[in-house]
Amino acid sequence: MNEEIYEQYRRAGRVLGKALSAGAKMVKEGVRYLDVAEEIERIISSEAGLSFPVNISVNEVAAHYTPSLNDSLKFKKGDVVKIDAGSHVNGYIGDSALTVEVGSNENEHIIKASEEALQEAIEIVRAGVSIAEIGETIEKKIKSYGLRPVKNLQGHSLERYNLHAGLSIPNVSNNNGRKLKEGEVIAIEPFATNGSGYVVDRENGNIYLLKSRAKGRIADEMRKKFDGLPFASRWMEGIVGWDKVNMTLAFMLRRRAVYAYKKLVEVDGGIVAQTEHTLLVKKDGCEVLTSREKT
Ligand code: CO
Numbered sequence: 001m002n003e004e005i006y007e008q009y010r011r012a013g014r015v016l017g018k019a020l021s022a023g024a025k026m027v028k029e030g031v032r033y034l035d036v037a038e039e040i041e042r043i044i045s046s047e048a049g050l051s052f053p054v055n056i057s058v059n060e061v062a063a064h065y066t067p068s069l070n071d072s073l074k075f076k077k078g079d080v081v082k083i084d085a086g087s088h089v090n091g092y093i094g095d096s097a098l099t100v101e102v103g104s105n106e107n108e109h110i111i112k113a114s115e116e117a118l119q120e121a122i123e124i125v126r127a128g129v130s131i132a133e134i135g136e137t138i139e140k141k142i143k144s145y146g147l148r149p150v151k152n153l154q155g156h157s158l159e160r161y162n163l164h165a166g167l168s169i170p171n172v173s174n175n176n177g178r179k180l181k182e183g184e185v186i187a188i189e190p191f192a193t194n195g196s197g198y199v200v201d202r203e204n205g206n207i208y209l210l211k212s213r214a215k216g217r218i219a220d221e222m223r224k225k226f227d228g229l230p231f232a233s234r235w236m237e238g239i240v241g242w243d244k245v246n247m248t249l250a251f252m253l254r255r256r257a258v259y260a261y262k263k264l265v266e267v268d269g270g271i272v273a274q275t276e277h278t279l280l281v282k283k284d285g286c287e288v289l290t291s292r293e294k295t
Helices: 003-026 033-047 108-124 131-144 217-226 242-254
Strands: 049-058 061-063 080-089 092-101 154-157 168-170 185-188 191-193 199-210 258-266 272-274 277-281 286-288
Touching (some): 049 092, 049 199, 061 191, 061 199, 080 272, 092 272, 108 185, 131 168, 242 258
Antiparallel strands (some): 049 080, 080 092, 092 277, 154 168, 154 185, 185 277, 191 272, 277 286
16 A cells, blocks of 8 residues: 555544544533534534544443434433544545543443453554454453453454454454454454443444445435445435434335334443544554544
8 A cells, every 4th residue: 555545544543533622521410412413413524524423422322323314312411421433535434433421430330341452453563463362352351350342342444444354353362363464454452341241233333335236216326425424314414404314214114225223222222432533554554544642
């Protein structure tokens, strides 16, 4: 891969870091999820594209919830809030997440466990390190806090316009001897929980993907606007009137023209924290593409 491509990854990562830092500062008791999601998306959009809707997943919800069109949910004291966001420049994606606790520090150890697990993984990432070594490092750190990693949520490799490309990077010990190669771009995202470490599908999380089989004027406009990447139901406003969004998506879902992501919830109702960065694998280490100022 050439330097020009890495430069685009860096641009995507830089604005994402900035947007996440700003978003994290907004998370306070009484603030709407929707306002935080829209502000992060606004900042990313000022310099890059959105590679997926801002996920705001609270407490036992691990991932795949974005606010709906007129979502009235507000943060409450003690909430453990994961913000996972994605940008792209010309299809070169940044993917990053952080966790904050609202007005309390009762679950600080869960957040720290995921942050430190990511930090230790970053320290060992270089060309030649195996997927197994990364999983083991993450699991060990999280378990040292008396917690569990979520075993069915994984990091992943990134390719142009492809958020989850070929590689999966588990947060637990595994026997994948595949070694990372110089120039690969990967996202590592340890999830730590005080539950049993397993997430299950629940209700619709307002995140969709247009399928290639979808036909017609609306599908064509969606394809152009979303670049084949996941989108939020709220982003349909403008393609159809706001009052037609839910009806249109329900219709397309029945026709299997779209795929709906389900909210992922910890099976025991355990509190979940997540931290994620996108990394460029180098010969002697790695470059964090999505770094941000300390929050
Ligand atoms: Co990711």
